Structure formats: C-alpha cells, structure tokens
Amino acid sequence: MDRGMTLVLGGVGVRGVANIGVLQVLRERSVPIRRIVGTGLSSLIAAHFSLGGDLDMLERELVAFFTANHRYLWGMERYSGLSREELRRAAGSLSYFLRQRLFCQLNLKRLSVLPWDLVENGLGELFGDAAAADLAVPLAVSVVDVDARKERLLTGGRLTDLVKAGLSFPGLLPPAQIDGARVTSSILYCDLPLEQLGESDRPIVAVDLPGVGTTARPVSLLEILTRADELRGRAVKEHLLSRADHVVTLESLRHAPWGGYRRLSEWVRRAREEMRERVDGIPR
Numbered sequence: 403m404d405r406g407m408t409l410v411l412g413g414v415g416v417r418g419v420a421n422i423g424v425l426q427v428l429r430e431r432s433v434p435i436r437r438i439v440g441t442g443l444s445s446l447i448a449a450h451f452s453l454g455g456d457l458d459m460l461e462r463e464l465v466a467f468f469t470a471n472h473r474y475l476w477g478m479e480r481y482s483g484l485s486r487e488e489l490r491r492a493a494g495s496l497s498y499f500l501r502q503r504l505f506c507q508l509n510l511k512r513l514s515v516l517p518w519d520l521v522e523n524g525l526g527e528l529f530g531d532a533a534a535a536d537l538a539v540p541l542a543v544s545v546v547d548v549d550a551r552k553e554r555l556l557t558g559g560r561l562t563d564l565v566k567a568g569l570s571f572p573g574l575l576p577p578a579q580i581d582g583a584r585v586t587s588s589i590l591y592c593d594l595p596l597e598q599l600g601e602s603d604r605p606i607v608a609v610d611l612p613g614v615g616t617t618a619r620p621v622s623l624l625e626i627l628t629r630a631d632e633l634r635g636r637a638v639k640e641h642l643l644s645r646a647d648h649v650v651t652l653e654s655l656r657h658a659p660w661g662g663y664r665r666l667s668e669w670v671r672r673a674r675e676e677m678r679e680r681v682d683g684i685p686r
Contacts (some may be wrong), residue, residue, distance in 0.1 A: 405434050405436065405603045406433075408438075408599060408604070408606045409428075409609070410438075410439045410595060410606060410608040411424070411438065411609050412439040412593045412608065412609055412610050413443070413655075416669075417520060417659075417662075417669065418440075418443035418447070418611070419447070419461070419670060420611060420652065420655055420672070420673040421444050421447050421516075421673065422461050423672070423674030423675075423677060424609050424673050424674070424677050425448070425669060427674055427677040428677075428681070429451070429457070433681065433686065434686060436539075436540075436677065437540045437541070437603070438452065438540070439541075439542045439543075439599065440568065441543060441545065441588050441589050442569065442587050442589045443464075444568070445566045445567075445568025446525075446568065446569065447520050448539075448541050449528075449537070449565055451640070452537035452538055452539040452563070453532060454538060455528075458677050460528075461556075461667060462659065463524070464551045465530075465667060465670055466665050467525065468663035469638055472537065472663060477679050478516075495632065496591055500592075511561060518575065518576065521575075522566075525562045525565055525566065529560075529561040529565065533558075533561060534557060534558045534564060536561075539678045541557070542555040542557050543557075543600075544588040544595030544598065545570070545580075545585040545586060545587060546585065546586055546588045547585055547588070548577050548583075548584040548585065549584055552600070553591065553597050553598060553625070555598045555682065556585070558583075559580070560570050563578065563580060566578040567580055567586075567587070570587050571586070571589065572586055578629055580657060589634075591638065592638045592639050592642055593611070593639070594608055594643065596643070604647055605647040606645065606646045607648045607649075608643060608646040608650070609650045610639075610643070610650065610651045611652055613660075614657055625640065626668065630634075632638040647686055648684055650677070650680050650684065652673055652677070653676070654672040654673070655674070655676075658672075
C-alpha cells in the first residue's frame, strides 16, 4: 500500500498501552496508514490493531494481566526494600528503578527477572499462528541486536515472535531469538523508534508520550548515572523527532507514570480524547 502515513508509536513501560486510544481514533476516522513502527507494548497493540482486533477487548485483557501479575512484574505500589525517597525516584524513572531494584539488588546473577512463560500463553491466544503477512497494515518492530550491537527493524515471521522481540526488555525479560540472533527492545535507547526510517517512509507521523524528567539534585552515584541516562535519552529523542514530518505530543500523558498499571484505562481514555482533537492536523 503506497498511500497513507508511516505511524511511529512511543511510550515507555505500561504507558505504551495509551496507544490503544490513538489507534481507536485513527480507525474510527479511517486515517490511511502505510506502516506502523513500534517497540515495547506498542508492538503488541499495533499487531492486534493490524489484524483487525477489538481494541476495547485488548484494553480489558491488558488491565486484567497487569492486575493479576503485578507482584511478579514490578510491585508498582510498593517497591519493597526502598526508602521513601527511593520509592519516589523509582516511580518516576524507569532507569533508576532498573538500576536500583533489579540490576543492583536482585539481578546480578540473572539475565532477567521474568520468564517468557509469563506472557507466552497470552500471546498465543491473541495471535495464534498468524504471521506478519496476515496483517492489513505492515508492522515493523524496532529491536537492538545484542551481539551485533545495532538497531534493526523486524518485519517478517510469526507475529508471536515479532511481538516477543518488541516486549523483550533489558533486565525484565530475556532477549528473544530471531533467525539465530538475540534481540531486545530498543526502548531504552529511545522510545520513539525513528532511527531506521528514511525518505521512502514519508510522511512519518510520530506519536510522542512525553515525560516530565527528573529535576531533583542527584545525591548518589546511582542517581548521577540515572540522570546521565535520562539526559542521553532525552537528547536522542529530540534529535530523532526532527526526522518526523508531524509529531503528535500527547500532553495529557506527560505525568503518567511508567508503571501506573492501575490507571491504564484512564491513560487510554486521555489519549483517545486528545487524539480526537489532533487527528485533523495529521498529514494524509
């Protein structure tokens, strides 16, 4: 399909679920999409959308999943063992949380905290034996090749494999195996996967879920490392946003926490409402 835009979906952590609201609006307005590029939870949502799936149902399924499994995932409300100040930092910064709670305390001898068994059954129920060729709108999943140390866009194969590659999160889920290569989500490099797009992809429309960033003065080496990583990520995103022809920044999601699974339906609603106000400005 040559008409339509290349849609790039952003969002770190469970914030990515807000893209359900974005896609609901694009579907109801029949906005033509030539290709969707995503990573993290956005890759799962985009695959379901491209198969013509029920997005309301997917929202309910994701809310139920995170509610049932939060104690295995992140323990969002109470990061056990952290001080009050560390709790505040972890809730606001995924980088800080990964270093403090997982990498530094729990994960020194393990490749990841979570097993694939936690999500594979759900992926099988959603996608079955469907392949990328079955999608009405092509999907590209942005990953980092662990051994080659470079970013790639995956576009073929079984949907469950593609989505696993997008969900593979450093420190949380193990690298996925794709054609003999170990790959992981590129989301820690930049949550808006614009790096691999070029002139043939235009018009490129990026949906940005901005964050507030950290303003408190760092008081430890860990916080200095975290701040440096946050500044790096912000600089990378600002640079890559210049590649998009149009950016939809969902300001209503700016203060949505990366781990706020109890408010997923609210994030979806906010994204849907704001997208309805912005959709007419998107180039067709």
